[in-house]
Amino acid sequence: MATLSLTIRPSRPTTSGKFPIFIRICAKTEKSLIKTDYELDDASQWYNGKVVARSDASMMNKRLLYELKKYKDRLQYLDNHEYYSAKQLKAVLTQRDKAIPDVRTFNDFFRRRIAEMKEEKRDSYAKMMEDTLKVFERAEGDVPMVLMNHITIEHFDRWMKLHGHTDGGRQIRLCHIKARVNEAIKIGLIRCDKHPFAYTAIPTPEPRELDISVNSIRKMINTDVSHSKRLTLAKDMFLLSFYLGGVNFADLIQIDFSSEESISYIRQKSSEHKKKNRRITIRLTPGALAIIAKYKGENGLLEFGYKYSNKNLQCYINMCLKLLSKELNIKESLTFYSARKTFAQFAAEIGIPYPIIEYCLGHSIKTSITINSYVRVKPYQADAAIKRVVEYVNNPEVFRPYIEMRSQMQMMLM
Numbered sequence: 316m317a318t319l320s321l322t323i324r325p326s327r328p329t330t331s332g333k334f335p336i337f338i339r340i341c342a343k344t345e346k347s348l349i350k351t352d353y354e355l356d357d358a359s360q361w362y363n364g365k366v367v368a369r370s371d372a373s374m375m376n377k378r379l380l381y382e383l384k385k386y387k388d389r390l391q392y393l394d395n396h397e398y399y400s401a402k403q404l405k406a407v408l409t410q411r412d413k414a415i416p417d418v419r420t421f422n423d424f425f426r427r428r429i430a431e432m433k434e435e436k437r438d439s440y441a442k443m444m445e446d447t448l449k450v451f452e453r454a455e456g457d458v459p460m461v462l463m464n465h466i467t468i469e470h471f472d473r474w475m476k477l478h479g480h481t482d483g484g485r486q487i488r489l490c491h492i493k494a495r496v497n498e499a500i501k502i503g504l505i506r507c508d509k510h511p512f513a514y515t516a517i518p519t520p521e522p523r524e525l526d527i528s529v530n531s532i533r534k535m536i537n538t539d540v541s542h543s544k545r546l547t548l549a550k551d552m553f554l555l556s557f558y559l560g561g562v563n564f565a566d567l568i569q570i571d572f573s574s575e576e577s578i579s580y581i582r583q584k585s586s587e588h589k590k591k592n593r594r595i596t597i598r599l600t601p602g603a604l605a606i607i608a609k610y611k612g613e614n615g616l617l618e619f620g621y622k623y624s625n626k627n628l629q630c631y632i633n634m635c636l637k638l639l640s641k642e643l644n645i646k647e648s649l650t651f652y653s654a655r656k657t658f659a660q661f662a663a664e665i666g667i668p669y670p671i672i673e674y675c676l677g678h679s680i681k682t683s684i685t686i687n688s689y690v691r692v693k694p695y696q697a698d699a700a701i702k703r704v705v706e707y708v709n710n711p712e713v714f715r716p717y718i719e720m721r722s723q724m725q726m727m728l729m
């Protein structure tokens with residue numbers, strides 16, 4: 316049976332004359348030491364396993380007992396720990412500290428994850444996570460790992476409801492929290508009999524109507540706005556996203572357009588968790604090529620001639636799109652994201668299979684559906700889908716009988 320206790324080494328001070336306090340592991344007649352962050356000025360300040368003769372002795376003893384309890388708790392969750400040597404136990408018990416040092420609360424762990432995302436240049440997602448953490452801290456404060464349970468999650472969700480957060484806002488915040496909770500469980504920072512989200516259902520909001528009609532996008536394509544730099548930028552960026560299968564702005568600005576035949580990229584938002592079809596390959600249509608030629612720099616990336624950050628540039632483009640909708644008398648809400656929603660809506664209307672639409676959008680293919688475990692979407696299928704959507708925009712009347720027939724058949728199945 317392994318035992319843990321506090322100790323110092325009176326005969327082995329540091330080069331500065333200090334005496335570190337250790338957690339001693341005794342197992343199988345062997346001993347091993349885990350160094351804590353606490354040191355004594357003199358060996359006489361240690362007596363019978365406690366700090367004495369210091370003004371801060373009481374505080375140090377409380378913190379040392381907390382450290383000791385932390386490792387004892389880890390030992391308790393280790394199966395068959397009596398078969399490990401002291402050296403092996405030290406490696407197991409300290410592994411978590413090496414992976415995630417200086418994490419005392421869920422908030423600390425959340426902030427560390429945000430910092431990692433910024434290092435990975437995932438600035439947009441990191442900003443969303445920062446916003447979620449601010450909301451969480453307003454509701455719950457600084458939450459120790461041991462209190463990150465179903466009671467805390469239920470209270471947080473209830474707090475958001477009382478403070479007027481929409482279903483969509485709650486969905487985003489709870490998904491961010493759940494992802495971090497799962498990471499903490501995976502590396503052993505959170506231990507629980509019931510998952511913290513066991514009794515909290517993540518809401519599913521009604522889809523926002525951000526797509527525009529065929530007539531509106533045809534009006535955009537056919538209207539000459541070359542007299543205005545802002546309107547031209549808005550029109551070009553909206554149509555380029557649409558012609559590329561609804562690509563997000565964060566992905567659009569990092570795509571290499573050196574080839575005049577096709578593009579290939581990995582969607583930033585899902586690059587870590589997607590397992591299938593991570594790389595999206597799409598053949599460039601004539602409409603996309605014409606727009607790319609206007610903005611492509613020598614390095615193959617798009618250049619706009621503005622000194623904005625990427626986030627501010629997207630905000631500027633959205634502002635220009637509002638001006639464009641006013642200029643063209645487009646009644647629907649028009650944002651850069653509308654191009655993505657519009658492509659998906661048109662593709663669904665003309666009967667493009669959902670897995671192919673998911674591929675174009677860069678979404679994960681649902682492997683819970685058996686057939687998707689065997690069938691992989693090919694780039695040529697995405698190319699054909701985009702071509703058909705563009706044909707639908709150019710000649711909507713050709714597709715009208717099919718769309719009406721398909722709608723009637725769907726109603727018959729309901």
